[in-house]
Amino acid sequence: MMLAILVAIYLGALVFNLRPRLKAAPPRGEVALYLTLLAVSFTLLTMSQLGVKIPPPSMPIREVVRMIFHIQ
Amino acid sequence: MLDQPLTRRQAIAILLMFNFGSSVVMGVSTGVAQDSWISLILAVVYAVPVLLMYGRIIALNPGEGLFDAAQRLLGKFFGKLATLIMSWYALHLGALVLRNFSEFIQVTALQETPQLAVASIMTLIVCMLAGMGGKALGKWAIATAPVVLFIVILTVVLSLNVMTLQHVLPLFEHSPAAIAKDAFQVFSFPFAETVLFLGIADLIRPSDRPTGIYMSSLFISGFVLLIIILRNLVVLGAAVVSVEYFPSYTAARIIDLGEFLSRIEGSVSVNFILAGVTKIALCLITASRGIASLFGVKEWRSLVLPTGLLALMLSIIIYNNTMDMFSFVVVYPYYAIPFEILVPLALWIASEVNARKTAGNVPAESHLGE
Numbered sequence: 001m002m003l004a005i006l007v008a009i010y011l012g013a014l015v016f017n018l019r020p021r022l023k024a025a026p027p028r029g030e031v032a033l034y035l036t037l038l039a040v041s042f043t044l045l046t047m048s049q050l051g052v053k054i055p056p057p058s059m060p061i062r063e064v065v066r067m068i069f070h071i072q
Numbered sequence: 073m074l075d076q077p078l079t080r081r082q083a084i085a086i087l088l089m090f091n092f093g094s095s096v097v098m099g100v101s102t103g104v105a106q107d108s109w110i111s112l113i114l115a116v117v118y119a120v121p122v123l124l125m126y127g128r129i130i131a132l133n134p135g136e137g138l139f140d141a142a143q144r145l146l147g148k149f150f151g152k153l154a155t156l157i158m159s160w161y162a163l164h165l166g167a168l169v170l171r172n173f174s175e176f177i178q179v180t181a182l183q184e185t186p187q188l189a190v191a192s193i194m195t196l197i198v199c200m201l202a203g204m205g206g207k208a209l210g211k212w213a214i215a216t217a218p219v220v221l222f223i224v225i226l227t228v229v230l231s232l233n234v235m236t237l238q239h240v241l242p243l244f245e246h247s248p249a250a251i252a253k254d255a256f257q258v259f260s261f262p263f264a265e266t267v268l269f270l271g272i273a274d275l276i277r278p279s280d281r282p283t284g285i286y287m288s289s290l291f292i293s294g295f296v297l298l299i300i301i302l303r304n305l306v307v308l309g310a311a312v313v314s315v316e317y318f319p320s321y322t323a324a325r326i327i328d329l330g331e332f333l334s335r336i337e338g339s340v341s342v343n344f345i346l347a348g349v350t351k352i353a354l355c356l357i358t359a360s361r362g363i364a365s366l367f368g369v370k371e372w373r374s375l376v377l378p379t380g381l382l383a384l385m386l387s388i389i390i391y392n393n394t395m396d397m398f399s400f401v402v403v404y405p406y407y408a409i410p411f412e413i414l415v416p417l418a419l420w421i422a423s424e425v426n427a428r429k430t431a432g433n434v435p436a437e438s439h440l441g442e
Contacts, residue, residue, distance in 0.1 A: 002186050006192075013377050033375070037363075045188070045384070049188065054389045056390050056392055057389070069406045
């Protein structure tokens with residue numbers, strides 16, 4: 001169910017957000033950046049919804065801070 | 073599309089709502105139990121010089137946002153590095169608040185609903201607001217800040233009959249060092265997070281005295297958070313406050329005025345939604361502007377939705393569970409030091425040096441001209 005919602009959100013982004021902007025002929029780099037950001041978030045969200053364990057970014061942050069400041 | 077400048081009241085309202093953000097529901101740090109209100113006052117004192125520094129940065133770089141100023145003053149490499157660092161912080165903070173929101177909804181109301189569903193709805197709404205720009209955010213903040221303040225006052229007044237003033241005693245049970253350490257936590261969350269307001273600093277008119285805007289918002293939000301802390305303390309007691317994830321919500325649940333006014337806790341959720349939307353929207357605007365500046369994209373608004381979805385993804389994967397989220401609070405003040413103090417400090421020093429150079433050059437040039 002969540003996967004279907006995800007696909008709907010991203011399709012919506014492409015159709016209602018990106019497509020109207022393409023009419024103004026933005027630079028190709030801008031479109032590439034847009035699509036890259038979308039692809040990264042979509043891939044990781046889909047993986048997390050499929051039950052793939054993605055290491056949380058808070059873990060390395062915690063480790064680095066604990067190492068530097070010696071906090072418990 | 074250029075944004076119109078913010079009025080002074082709009083800027084203060086944005087900062088107020090930003091400070092309330094998750095704090096109106098999660099409360100501020102409760103590490104020193106009944107002394108937490110003292111640590112809040114101390115945190116306001118800590119925040120004064122830092123927020124004056126933020127205001128000074130805006131005053132010294134009129135019409136420039138954080139990223140433009142960084143790249144002009146720190147040079148290309150360090151400017152881009154500062155942009156990258158601050159964009160990450162904006163994205164991360166947006167994701168943290170989004171996660172707080174989805175956790176809150178799941179814990180208090182929708183236990184069976186996946187967090188992604190709740191967070192997606194919030195993200196889309198916030199993207200819509202952020203995409204309209206800083207001026208729209210200012211208008212939203214002006215419209216919603218009175219609602220939040222009214223609900224806080226309402227919950228205080230309605231809980232008068234369940235307050236036990238002895239709950240704030242004994243005073244200074246914790247050592248000054250423990251209170252000072254706790255104050256540092258409150259300083260970094262939420263007061264110093266207002267560094268992200270520098271992302272829309274170009275919308276502030278120099279005549280509006282940016283330092284004054286920062287100070288007004290600090291004192292008003294400090295006062296309101298003090299009321300919230302004291303309300304939670306006298307209604308719940310220090311022991312309950314320290315074990316509750318959302319003490320304001322629990323305090324509001326206790327309100328029961330006769331037979332006709334109960335279940336007032338929903339109003340606290342409204343506060344979280346209104347203040348949370350403002351906070352996430354500002355994070356998103358700053359992150360989008362940062363990413364746009366980093367990659368040389370002229371129209372930052374085109375990146376709001378992908379950035380919002382990136383924050384959504386981050387909010388889902390950032391913690392394993394609710395306990396993980398609350399344990400990160402201990403690490404957060406140290407993690408935030410580079411974003412809240414070091415990068416702004418570098419920018420402030422560079423701004424002062426540049427301002428003195430310019431001031432020194434102007435009479436010399438005009439003299440040569442003569």
